[in-house]
Amino acid sequence: GAGVSQSPSNKVTEKGKDVELRCDPISGHTALYWYRQSLGQGLEFLIYFQGNSAPDKSGLPSDRFSAERTGGSVSTLTIQRTQQEDSAVYLCASSFSSTGKETQYFGPGTRLLVL
Amino acid sequence: DQQVKQNSPSLSVQEGRISILNCDYTNSMFDYFLWYKKYPAEGPTFLISISSIKDKNEDGRFTVFLNKSAKHLSLHIVPSQPGDSAVYFCAVTFGNEKLTFGTGTRLTIIP
Numbered sequence: 001g002a003g004v005s006q007s008p009s010n011k012v013t014e015k016g017k018d019v020e021l022r023c024d025p026i027s028g029h030t031a032l033y034w035y036r037q038s039l040g041q042g043l044e045f046l047i048y049f050q051g052n053s054a055p056d057k058s059g060l061p062s063d064r065f066s067a068e069r070t071g072g073s074v075s076t077l078t079i080q081r082t083q084q085e086d087s088a089v090y091l092c093a094s095s096f097s098s099t100g101k102e103t104q105y106f107g108p109g110t111r112l113l114v115l
Numbered sequence: 116d117q118q119v120k121q122n123s124p125s126l127s128v129q130e131g132r133i134s135i136l137n138c139d140y141t142n143s144m145f146d147y148f149l150w151y152k153k154y155p156a157e158g159p160t161f162l163i164s165i166s167s168i169k170d171k172n173e174d175g176r177f178t179v180f181l182n183k184s185a186k187h188l189s190l191h192i193v194p195s196q197p198g199d200s201a202v203y204f205c206a207v208t209f210g211n212e213k214l215t216f217g218t219g220t221r222l223t224i225i226p
Contacts, residue, residue, distance in 0.1 A: 041218060042121075042216050042218035042219050043159070043219075045215070056213065093158070098211070099211040100206075100207075100209075100214045101164075103161045104161070105158075105161075106158025106160070108156065108158050109156075109157075
């Protein structure tokens with residue numbers, strides 16, 4: 001069965017440019033999460049979506065970051081005016097429901113490098 | 116303020132020996148604890164979990180221990196195998212709250 005997929009797998013961009021990262025969750029999973037892993041850091045929560053509820057954006061580091069989830073499925077994380085400190089691996093995960101006790105299934109991540 | 120700490124960024128263990136990974140948390144309200152394992156260029160995968168009503172959960176070579184009074188969680192792998200070399204993240208939650216992950220420990224199993 002298909003797992004969580006993310007695209008692109010790698011992205012190199014210049015400082016100041018906008019980037020879009022895509023996540024395709026597992027079919028039927030209502031919860032979708034975005035995390036970031038910077039070099040030497042843990043998994044930093046960014047945002048999560050649960051069904052039709054308003055997303056929890058409490059982890060977004062600045063207003064340059066935004067995310068949407070269309071039709072309760074595919075999600076796009078957008079970073080505007082990228083900075084070098086945005087360089088990290090961006091991970092998407094989905095789960096059957098949004099309680100923390102539900103197993104999250106992660107995609108392989110998008111490695112972003114801002115020059 | 117980090118609610119979940121993995122104080123050892125790395126650990127090396129001889130093949131066949133026991134690997135012990137540690138995790139400390141600050142909030143006594145946490146009631147569910149998980150370990151995820153991550154290989155390079157892959158997303159983390161769920162490994163094992165424990166509820167706060169237990170102090171031990173075992174799954175094959177993997178055992179998770181919970182010491183609520185010390186707010187301490189550990190993962191034991193025995194015997195350690197080369198395929199266990201990975202980064203291990205502990206994660207905690209309570210109620211319906213989202214997970215909070217630790218910073219990870221890189222485990223290297225030496226053949």
